[in-house]
Structure formats: structure tokens, C-alpha cells
Amino acid sequence: MDSESNITRRRALVAGGATVVFGGGVAYLASRSESSSEAYTPSTYQSLGGTTGYGVELADRPVVGERDAPVDMYYWTDYLCPFCKEFETQTLPKIGRNYIESGEVRLVFLSYPNIGQYSMPSAHWDRCVWRLNAESEPSTYWHWHGEAFEAQSGGGHDWADEETFASITERTAGITVPAVEECRQENSDAIQSGIEVDVSLARNSGVQGTPGFVLYNRDADAAGKIVGAHPYENFVDALDRVLEA
Numbered sequence: 001m002d003s004e005s006n007i008t009r010r011r012a013l014v015a016g017g018a019t020v021v022f023g024g025g026v027a028y029l030a031s032r033s034e035s036s037s038e039a040y041t042p043s044t045y046q047s048l049g050g051t052t053g054y055g056v057e058l059a060d061r062p063v064v065g066e067r068d069a070p071v072d073m074y075y076w077t078d079y080l081c082p083f084c085k086e087f088e089t090q091t092l093p094k095i096g097r098n099y100i101e102s103g104e105v106r107l108v109f110l111s112y113p114n115i116g117q118y119s120m121p122s123a124h125w126d127r128c129v130w131r132l133n134a135e136s137e138p139s140t141y142w143h144w145h146g147e148a149f150e151a152q153s154g155g156g157h158d159w160a161d162e163e164t165f166a167s168i169t170e171r172t173a174g175i176t177v178p179a180v181e182e183c184r185q186e187n188s189d190a191i192q193s194g195i196e197v198d199v200s201l202a203r204n205s206g207v208q209g210t211p212g213f214v215l216y217n218r219d220a221d222a223a224g225k226i227v228g229a230h231p232y233e234n235f236v237d238a239l240d241r242v243l244e245a
Contacts, residue, residue: 039146040093043101045138054216054223055201056108060194062130062141064096065106070219071242073107076202076212079122080115080157083229084211085149094232099239109145110198112210116157120195122148125165127191128183129175140174147172220245 046063056074073095077084099105111126113119126145133140147168153159169177184191205214206225213226215238222245224238 040096041139042096042142045134045142046106047134047138052216053218053221054214056110057194057197058108060127060131060191061198062109062134062138062145063106064109064142065100066103067106069100069103069106070217071105071239072214072216072218073105073239074110074214074216075107076110076112076198076207076210078111078113078115078119078210079126079148079152080119080160081210082152085152086229087211088146088149091229091232091235095235095239098236104243105239110202111195112199112202112207112212113195114199114209116160118157118160121162122160122165123195124184124188124191125169125180127194128180128187129169129172131183131187132175132179137174140172144168144172144175215239215242217242217245 042064044065046065046067048058048061048063048067050059051057052072054072054074056072095105095107100107109126111123113123126148129144130138130141148165151159151164151168166177169175169180202208202212205212207214207227209227211227211229214223215226216223222242224242226234226238
């Protein structure tokens, strides 16, 4: 398909351009032989406020990459989502090293609880871990985030509960369970409202599940969408097209 069928103005995509999809709409899992041999650890984190041209609120959302990167990669995720774990372990390390660290892409983590009963509570844990560390030691969030996906079991959702996420927090340096619990209690309404904003924008963009991505060139006001755990090569095609928009 040509670039015109893959890249659209931001307004058209938000208005319901569900056909604006890179690589087709079917999720594809890369084989283990294709997985990255080295974990990706971001070198740059941002604690930002305001709303992007695409309509994404940045406050309380973890952001990885340079502030002035030309393309935003909005990533809707759920800690109970096995396809998200595939993306995190197999594809994100390559995107990180080749696009985020080069200053071309800024990655924004957004919540889309949609898998199981504990999807929403896990999103609240996530927001509080970021809130408590965004200014002082943002790498703490990244380590916690990785531990949370590592804890995901091979099948079902029963693994995810208060005890599991408390254990993840206890073994992550730089954060404590009492601090997160206090944050969850004091900021529950605000966090819930923020998550609902994320979900609403995802649905308005034609993203109905996780993982879901919108790639947005801020200067060109051009965007494309990917749904599913596609292989790295699909992201290369999509990112390069949006970068050139």
C-alpha cells in the first residue's frame, strides 16, 4: 500500500480513520529466534505536562526519549496483555536502540486496561510508581515496569493481584509499597480520570485493544496506526514513513 493509504492528518485518524493501519490489522508474533538478545534501558526520561497536537495528555504519563524528537509513539498497554509482553521483550529493545536513542522518536506510555479483572488496579500501580519517581529517579519506573511484565504468567490472569504487585514493588529499588499505597489512596480519582482519557483517545483513534500504537509526526501533523505485536520490520516501515511525512 502506498504512503497516502498509511499516513493521514491527525484529525482524520481521530475522526475514525480505522483503515489507516501499517502492516495490516492482524497481530503477528515474532519468533523467539528474532527476539533481541540485549534488554533496552532508556537513557533519557521526561516528566512533561501539557497536551500534544494529537490530543495526548502528557502529565503523569511516562515518556522515554528526547523532548524534541520529531515523532511521538503513543503506546497503549496493559500489564495483563501477553501481546504487550511480546512487544516489550522482542521489539521495543530494537526500537529503543535504533529510534529512541537516536533522538528520532519519543515514546509515551498510555494505559488501556482491557484484559482482566486486575488490569485497572495494575494501571493505578503504574501511575503511582511513575508519579513517585518521575522527578527524582525515573529509571526506577523502568525497572518496575520490566519486573511487572516479567511476572506475567504463561496463561490466564490469576497471577495478577495485590500480592503480586506488592512483591514487584518490594524488590524494585527506589520505591516502597507504603508509598505506592498512599499514592493510590490519595490520587485514586485523578488517576482513574487520566486512564479514562487514555482509553477514550485510543478508541477514537480506532485502537480497540492492546498493544496499540499511534505514530505522530508533530511538525507535519501526520499520523499512522499499528495494532498488535508486529515484528520490528513492520515498525521500521511505519516509523520511517511517518518520519518522512
